[in-house]
Amino acid sequence: MLQNMWTVFTQKKDLFLGLLLEHLEISLMAIVIAILFGGFVGILISEFQKSAKPTLGVINFLYTIPSISMLGFLIPFSGIGNATAVITLTVYALLPMVRSTHTGITNVDPAILEAAEGMGSTRTQILFKIKIPLAMPVILSGIRNVVTMTIALAGIASFIGAGGLGVAIYRGITTNNTAMTMDGSLLIAVLALAMDFILGFIEKRLSKRSVKAKKANRIMAITALLLCLVIIGSAMLPVSKQDTIHIATKPMTEQYVLGEMLDILIEQDTDLNVELTQGVGGGTSNIEPAMESGEFDIYPEYTGTGWNMVLKKDGLYSEDLFASMQDEYINALNMQWIGMYGFNNTFGLVVRREIAEKYNLQTYSDLKAISNQLVFGAEYDFFEREDGYDALCDTYGFSFKKTMDMDIGLKYQAINQGKIDAMVIFTTDGQLSVSDVTVLEDDKNFYPSYLCGNVIRSEVLERHPELNEIFEKLTDVISDDAMAQMNYAVETHGKEPREVARVFLQDAGLLK
Numbered sequence: 001m002l003q004n005m006w007t008v009f010t011q012k013k014d015l016f017l018g019l020l021l022e023h024l025e026i027s028l029m030a031i032v033i034a035i036l037f038g039g040f041v042g043i044l045i046s047e048f049q050k051s052a053k054p055t056l057g058v059i060n061f062l063y064t065i066p067s068i069s070m071l072g073f074l075i076p077f078s079g080i081g082n083a084t085a086v087i088t089l090t091v092y093a094l095l096p097m098v099r100s101t102h103t104g105i106t107n108v109d110p111a112i113l114e115a116a117e118g119m120g121s122t123r124t125q126i127l128f129k130i131k132i133p134l135a136m137p138v139i140l141s142g143i144r145n146v147v148t149m150t151i152a153l154a155g156i157a158s159f160i161g162a163g164g165l166g167v168a169i170y171r172g173i174t175t176n177n178t179a180m181t182m183d184g185s186l187l188i189a190v191l192a193l194a195m196d197f198i199l200g201f202i203e204k205r206l207s208k209r210s211v212k213a214k215k216a217n218r219i220m221a222i223t224a225l226l227l228c229l230v231i232i233g234s235a236m237l238p239v240s241k242q243d244t245i246h247i248a249t250k251p252m253t254e255q256y257v258l259g260e261m262l263d264i265l266i267e268q269d270t271d272l273n274v275e276l277t278q279g280v281g282g283g284t285s286n287i288e289p290a291m292e293s294g295e296f297d298i299y300p301e302y303t304g305t306g307w308n309m310v311l312k313k314d315g316l317y318s319e320d321l322f323a324s325m326q327d328e329y330i331n332a333l334n335m336q337w338i339g340m341y342g343f344n345n346t347f348g349l350v351v352r353r354e355i356a357e358k359y360n361l362q363t364y365s366d367l368k369a370i371s372n373q374l375v376f377g378a379e380y381d382f383f384e385r386e387d388g389y390d391a392l393c394d395t396y397g398f399s400f401k402k403t404m405d406m407d408i409g410l411k412y413q414a415i416n417q418g419k420i421d422a423m424v425i426f427t428t429d430g431q432l433s434v435s436d437v438t439v440l441e442d443d444k445n446f447y448p449s450y451l452c453g454n455v456i457r458s459e460v461l462e463r464h465p466e467l468n469e470i471f472e473k474l475t476d477v478i479s480d481d482a483m484a485q486m487n488y489a490v491e492t493h494g495k496e497p498r499e500v501a502r503v504f505l506q507d508a509g510l511l512k
Contacts, residue, residue, distance in 0.1 A: 100142020
């Protein structure tokens with residue numbers, strides 16, 4: 001494993017270093033805001049003790065909210081990406097900062113304060129000349145907690161399309177690349193430890209009281225501040241969107257491949273730049289609102305998902321409804337479907353092979369009789385879809401013993417290890433052919449068609465009509481088998497999605 005981790009890191013060092021810088025930028029922005037705002041609040045409630053209890057109560061309450069829930073709550077207000085991630089991280093960093101500042105100041109020896117008052121010191125002088133300096137060791141301890149916790153927690157940023165090392169972790173899980181997941185996790189740990197070491201060094205420096213030491217401390221403090229401002233400033237520089245196409249993909253192997261295909265062809269055939277946000281957590285539920293707000297311009301989608309999940313239509317989708325769906329997308333969402341790839345990635349249902357053989361399971365209806373003995377697993381959004389878990393159970397009368405929500409990249413590991421007995425799959429899954437499962441027949445034709453195409457904002461297509469030629473090239477170019485083979489190459493052979501995409505485009509004669 002260590003050798004594989006080193007190999008992956010050396011092969012993708014530019015990717016990892018870029019993600020490391022993004023991780024540091026996101027973390028530092030949240031840390032600086034939390035220290036400034038949390039420190040101010042801590043000082044305020046220490047000076048006005050009646051406000052301490054309710055203020056700490058509110059911050060404690062915010063701290064108990066799961067990070068994923070916080071992200072979901074903020075997305076409608078601040079959108080997908082770094083801004084939401086920074087706000088979330090700042091919220092969680094406030095508690096240790098406020099608490100340490102308040103604790104440090106309120107525990108200053110009252111005798112010292114009384115002596116200062118007796119010598120005629122004002123309240124402000126006592127605060128800045130006595131309380132804060134004496135409380136500094138406790139405050140610094142809180143800052144160290146803030147820094148290490150924020151850096152570790154920043155891995156969740158990738159769930160909403162932000163950057164950072166969480167991208168490597170999430171991509172590794174999704175594509176069955178354990179080495180990439182471990183590399184991303186290890187780099188986060190190393191970064192957290194390095195920052196804690198630096199803060200420990202600063203803490204020791206502050207304990208030195210000589211004139212020479214104080215002068216050196218001021219120089220180092222100014223240098224550190226300037227460095228932080230440079231890093232944060234580089235992340236906040238406005239990026240021109242006029243000639244940049246923003247593409248998003250869901251957290252699925254084939255979507256990574258499709259995203260890379262679009263990136264390669266658009267930059268090859270046009271003068272446009274591409275900003276590719278891979279693996280947005282929550283898939284359609286997070287990407288589609290970001291499309292409406294203009295954060296993303298294009299994303300690969302599936303017709304059945306667009307009909308049931310985006311347009312909230314009831315009933316089974318079939319491709320003869322495509323024209324009706326296209327009209328509604330254009331009129332209601334100002335988006336349209338274009339560049340239909342040709343493959344149909346519909347849902348399927350599998351059970352562990354030993355169970356299928358024991359009970360002679362061949363169809364979904366056969367599964368009904370023993371469903372109450374089985375554990376069912378699926379990705380998170382399947383349980384919320386109009387055409388998802390509840391509808392499936394209602395149609396076939398399933399009553400599973402237990403359900404498990406899991407990341408899409410972990411399902412096959414779970415069923416191969418016996419953690420779940422049945423699960424929903426996609427018909428183009430790369431791991432399907434090498435897993436010890438039996439695919440059941442959808443004897444009531446429950447699952448609709450899920451032809452894959454691209455959803456694009458109409459405004460973008462009008463502004464850049466040259467994109468039409470690219471989508472024409474991609475129309476009907478990928479078969480079900482071809483997509484499954486590309487997924488297999490990534491998930492089993494460890495190939496990069498961009499490499500797989502490039503090889504396919506080359507073989508299809510689409511590269512110059």
